Amino acid sequence: MTEDAPLLAFDGVSVVFGGRVRALDDVALTVRKGEVVGVVGESGSGKSTLCRVLVGLTPPSAGTVSVGGRPVRALLAEGRLAFRRRIQMLLQDAVASLSPRMTIGRTLAEPMAIHGLPRDEAQARLSAILRRLGLAQDVLSKFPHQISGGQARRIGVARALVLHPEIIVADEPTAGLDVSVQGELLNLLLDLQREFGLTYLLVSHNLNLIRRVTGRTVVMYLGQIVEDAPTRDLFAAPAHPYAAALLSTNPAVDPDRRHRRIVLQGEIPSAVNPPAGCRFHTRCPVAQPRCSVEPPALVDLGGARRARCHFPFSLDPLRH
Amino acid sequence: MSTAGPSLVSIRNLVLEAATPRGTARILRGIDLDIGRGRIVGVVGESGSGKSSLAACLLRLLPANLTRLGGEIVFDGTDLVALDEAAMNAYRGRRIAMIFQDPMTALNPLFTIGTHLVDVVRRRHPGLGRADALARASAALASVGIADAPLRLRSYPHELSGGMRQRAMIAMALLVEPDLLVADECTTALDATVEAQIVALLEGLRRGFHGSIVFISHHLGLVAQLCDDLCVMYAGTIVETGPVADVLARPRHPYTRALLACELDDHAHGGRLVSIPGEVPDSVAAHVACVFAPRCTHATPACRASVPALRAAGPDRRAACLRLEEIA
Numbered sequence: 001m002t003e004d005a006p007l008l009a010f011d012g013v014s015v016v017f018g019g020r021v022r023a024l025d026d027v028a029l030t031v032r033k034g035e036v037v038g039v040v041g042e043s044g045s046g047k048s049t050l051c052r053v054l055v056g057l058t059p060p061s062a063g064t065v066s067v068g069g070r071p072v073r074a075l076l077a078e079g080r081l082a083f084r085r086r087i088q089m090l091l092q093d094a095v096a097s098l099s100p101r102m103t104i105g106r107t108l109a110e111p112m113a114i115h116g117l118p119r120d121e122a123q124a125r126l127s128a129i130l131r132r133l134g135l136a137q138d139v140l141s142k143f144p145h146q147i148s149g150g151q152a153r154r155i156g157v158a159r160a161l162v163l164h165p166e167i168i169v170a171d172e173p174t175a176g177l178d179v180s181v182q183g184e185l186l187n188l189l190l191d192l193q194r195e196f197g198l199t200y201l202l203v204s205h206n207l208n209l210i211r212r213v214t215g216r217t218v219v220m221y222l223g224q225i226v227e228d229a230p231t232r233d234l235f236a237a238p239a240h241p242y243a244a245a246l247l248s249t250n251p252a253v254d255p256d257r258r259h260r261r262i263v264l265q266g267e268i269p270s271a272v273n274p275p276a277g278c279r280f281h282t283r284c285p286v287a288q289p290r291c292s293v294e295p296p297a298l299v300d301l302g303g304a305r306r307a308r309c310h311f312p313f314s315l316d317p318l319r320h
Numbered sequence: 321m322s323t324a325g326p327s328l329v330s331i332r333n334l335v336l337e338a339a340t341p342r343g344t345a346r347i348l349r350g351i352d353l354d355i356g357r358g359r360i361v362g363v364v365g366e367s368g369s370g371k372s373s374l375a376a377c378l379l380r381l382l383p384a385n386l387t388r389l390g391g392e393i394v395f396d397g398t399d400l401v402a403l404d405e406a407a408m409n410a411y412r413g414r415r416i417a418m419i420f421q422d423p424m425t426a427l428n429p430l431f432t433i434g435t436h437l438v439d440v441v442r443r444r445h446p447g448l449g450r451a452d453a454l455a456r457a458s459a460a461l462a463s464v465g466i467a468d469a470p471l472r473l474r475s476y477p478h479e480l481s482g483g484m485r486q487r488a489m490i491a492m493a494l495l496v497e498p499d500l501l502v503a504d505e506c507t508t509a510l511d512a513t514v515e516a517q518i519v520a521l522l523e524g525l526r527r528g529f530h531g532s533i534v535f536i537s538h539h540l541g542l543v544a545q546l547c548d549d550l551c552v553m554y555a556g557t558i559v560e561t562g563p564v565a566d567v568l569a570r571p572r573h574p575y576t577r578a579l580l581a582c583e584l585d586d587h588a589h590g591g592r593l594v595s596i597p598g599e600v601p602d603s604v605a606a607h608v609a610c611v612f613a614p615r616c617t618h619a620t621p622a623c624r625a626s627v628p629a630l631r632a633a634g635p636d637r638r639a640a641c642l643r644l645e646e647i648a
Contacts, residue, residue: 042511148599178366178538178600179582183593205512208584212593249516251541253568253583258545263520264513267481283513 005069006030007199012063015049021271023049025223036200038214042268046223047203051169055087081115085163090170094156098144105140129158153185171203207250211235219243222279229305239312242280327354328532333391343604347373349556352630360533362547368600369553371536375504380408417498421505423485427477433488434473440495460491483514504536544568552576555601555611562637572639575612618647
């Protein structure tokens, strides 16, 4: 792997379930080491399938996913455990993801035992990670019902980190969390990212969260990437009409900062029978006749931005 | 709250307790709230703050392990808490209607949308014939933006999309022509672009609907956009109420301030994110102090020694904090 080669690369990745449901369609995406990339989209847009393909839980029907320049398929064939050590998933509901029958100590030691770490090495890692996350050693002897929700969330992070992964895939890490505690978790994740040079793929419905913590955002619609841009630029001026509509649905508390809401007609169509041409043309407020016939490609618009649209919004007046 | 004339609903010292294996859970710890006529009152708070329980009390749809329902809910001159079951039924689905969070579980899968709507119409207007009831149901579906209403009346819930089901639920609630509409997280289960459609629909309906709405949500931005008044709940109590723009611009209670500081939608990118240290208090704990004191940066020994009353904090504003004046 050369110095500037991407750490993650999706190349023409499609996933078809049951021969009919195109959950992912020709996804091309590269992520450099140390990037924090957000993935947004509505249910059925393929966010979770993207995560599953990356961690090797769902094989792609077409295309290649590479980690560190080597296809995931080859990495899995060489050794499942070695591959899984590199990518860890942070699960959505921290409390529910802890087994109620196991002490926290056993829960945290289990992955290290499975991966064959020597006992004293495992012990050292465990102590180090607990210290880093501000958890007392006595938490190890407790059961999940004996710890607080905040502690459970940190245990979830600890479990993802004990194997020293390079990549963390977080699927809705703050879903179900109250706003009063989500900041603490996000601060922790960002600190760890900087300290250990981790790469994050962060899936969320929460647009405010994506805007605050990611450097780049990928917007998905019906299994396709419709826009991929630096987060700041995307929120300042989306190029794709769907991205514009999605971002406009997020009402701000401050009335001075509330923008005009774009209300789309209808709902996200079925992935079994997606619209011909541009998949978004049935709901697009600026669709032209060409859009219903000719599928647009994901085109580079400059400024590290790509969009899949025949008529992307002009970015010039807003470029800064 | 700011209303001309008496309010539609006056809730006084509403207490709700339930038996749990760990002891008595204090779900609502003395709620005082007025709902003005024609006002939309947004109720916000974290999980476990009692928002949904408050909604359930308004309809008296309460769980069986309930051990105590105290205080009063005076609805247009009648105390709902004191009514017997039969008398309460005269209010449910006639003068008070509810839109539930998940339309898939709230609609009966064995009946068509038309059956659901016609049932509501004939309950509200017992003398009405079936054809007239169907016509009204059809008009109601059209009014909530469902195309091809006569066809949709014959559809079963599973044949509709999530957004259409929630529209049908709203049509059912509106057919009741209620004086009070309770919407409990009615957009939470929907996708963002569909949520925007439903919010636009609710905003549009305000012009034709003269009743009051209690809009329960954990989404402050949504409440700020849609509601007139705001009620902030924490651990089974109301900590602050007032006109929504005023409360959000100048929060008085430390909890409201902390909650607003936790919102992620400010401009600062890359800065530290704010959270409120600590956890929501245990519902079985005794209620002898300010419920927010353990997490409050302004708390003093006095805050841990007595329960602060919800008291005046400016025009149409009330807040439950001992130190309102000092920390203003």
